Amino acid sequence: MKYRNTLYKFFLLITYSSFIYGQTDTIKYPWPIAPMTQQREIGGTFGEYRSTSTAGHYHNGTDISGAGGTPVLSVLNGTIAVAYHDGSTGYDSYVRVGSVINGQTKYLTYYHCIPTVSVGQQVVVGQQIATIAIDHIHLIEYRIGGGISSSHINALRPDGGLNPYNDPWKPNIRYVKFHLDNSDTQLPPNALGGKVDIIVHVEEQNGTSSAAKNNGTYELGYKILSADTQTVIYNPPDNGLRYKYYNIPGNSYVNVNYYKPESSTSKHVYIVTNGSGASYVASSQIVTNNYWDVTQFPYGDYVVMIFTKDMRGNTDTVYVPVTTTDIDLIPPGQPQLKYVVKDTTNYFRIGWTDPGDDDLKGYRLFYSQTGSNFIIRDNENVLIKGVNEKVYSYNLQNPLYLKVFAVDTAPLTNVSIESDAYGIRMLNDNKKILIVDGFNRFGGSGSWASPFHSFVQRHAESFDASFESCHNSQIINNAIDLNKYELVIWILGDESTADETFSTAEQTKVAEYLNNGGKLFVTGSEIAWDLEGASSATSNDTQFLRQYLKSKFVADNAATYFAVGKDSTEFSGINITFGVTGTGSPYTEDYPDAIDTVGGSIPIIRYNNNLTAGIAYTGIFNNPQKVGQLIYVGFPFETIGSIATRQQVMTAAFKYFGLIPTSIDDESIQIPKEYSLEQNFPNPFNPETNIRFSIPKEANVKLTIYDILGREVKQLVNEKMTAGTYTVIFKGESITSGVYFYRIESDSYTKTNKMIYLQ
16 A cells, blocks of 8 residues: 555656557556566466467466465556456456546456455555465456457557566567468478468567466567568568557457467467558457468579567567479369268268369368368369269268368379368158258458358257258258258358348248248347348348347347346256357357347347347248247357357257157256366366266266376266266365366276366
8 A cells, every 4th residue: 555655646647548459558557566666577478379268369468477365456546347256266256447547448457366345446556456366467458448348458568558567588489380371281491382371489588487488479570581681572561560469359360360280378379471461450350361472473592581579679580591483382272061961871962062273183071970080081083073972871870070172183282271061960860950051251350260160060069869961052052952851950150241141042941941830940140130230131131030030130239248048948047158269169259149029939048138149939930831930049059168058058949849858858868979078167176176077878987086296186986877977076175285187087088187276
């Protein structure tokens, strides 16, 4: 408290200005740990890669080291907007303070901190607001005048943020390598051809500890020089500067910005050729695929110059001699799977599009029963150019997922981007279920960045019944007849106005299907917006929304990522987190539609702000002789992060549609398809934690806790168990704080995970 008056007077001298992307927010403030004028060590920087979620995401704050229990002090005068305690270790607890400066609001969030204040309380500089939960503060700063979404800014920026901050350490470029554009195919520096990605590993040092030596950089760029380095041959936009982490792009672009196969929380590997220049990335928060096109320059010898700079002007530059060549290194276009459907008993038929390249040689077809570890089935010597359909035998109970690549006739074979992955399950259950992939939007302002996806799998793994799959174009061109299926699951992701959720042709097909008594399960975040909310929506669009999707548009953004099943429906008691990459969603879904019931439909899922998220309808559509059924949800099903929750939602839908008896216990329906050992929750924990695991068949199971020296602490399970998903509680009785390991052993499956106990 003794720091208040001095610091407050000092920080009144700060120059305040509004922040517009590309301009600045010059607000400075002291450190949130006493003494507040003393710099602390930085263990993680803003904008660097985080591999703690399946899809990866940006680090949206600055990690300030400090021991657990250390008081956290407010760095600006303000009002407590949030004081949240997670009810456990405090690792997910935080305090958010809103300050009003020159009539504009500025927020700061102190994360991993246990609150000592309450919402609405007024605080001043130097006043304690929390204590550190474990070992650091994750400080999140938001631009002045902005909210708390997409307005994060760097707390170590040169013209604002934490003050004082001195950095005598320079960043280090560890390696540079070259790939074919948007691929994992590495090219030697002396034979670069076609469109080339430049991959760069940079380490920024912010202190002397190991955690402070492997942070992400602040600025990064490249130029192409003549062989003697005296002439700039190619200078990309913004004088070669590609990224500047004053703010961060949207999370869905993190794997366009970074090279995912080699990036992790402690290693930051950038695709420096992607994006359209630092200014565009900063203003749009979009990182598009890009490349260095060597064909635009005479073939020969050049030097690639890579440069980087940290927040205090320390730099590193490397020069890589390269040779460009006219060897064909350009891959063919991307093929698209059209359908994977049952042909006859124990046979299925798969079809794909021809990308149309003159030098196309053929295709490579890959398969997997789990959706990972794909294995090649046939190559271009079997699936030659002109072959776009094939029938295969398959008589196993497991689902089968497939994807296809195109290859060309070049001496060094070029391989295309992979297709979307579709699948099939052929059981003797007399079920006719079709999964329609209508999600074709990616990149740009969309939530999903990659040109391919596996969202059919995320739907199919949530139920245990026969299914087939197809692209929505096959519905439009009459190759697939919806009326042959008792249930159609339609994937729309965040398809919107440009791509169209339901085109006029699709509306006709869906209307015909429902009129004939079909059952439709459709999810997507922009359906109601496209059909009624957008300026491009027509009266026919709105009529389709009202008459066949039995809903009306309420809001383009429900402003939440949480929903719950409504009481007295099959969805009662289901808690749903969606669109959060940190909890397993493949992409951030930031604009879920809020809808409402129309024409006899009922609400089945509500957002946690009580807006309607999902509706159901059973009744006549436009044919008095047929009763159809519909479930429509205003957020994408595939963004439900937890597979267990996806199974709950799909089981409830199947019950509503009468596809499974409501008397059957849910656990008996959701037999796991493979072994798994999930991360314990909560983690860190005190006094107890939940350990969840799945076994796909009856087997002997052993679950054991070990300390960091490998000594057995406790055996939680050692018995024969039937197939299913189980949760075991481990109580941290008679153990000390520290790192522990839990290990499952069953048949040939073993897996070990780490957990932390804090007293």
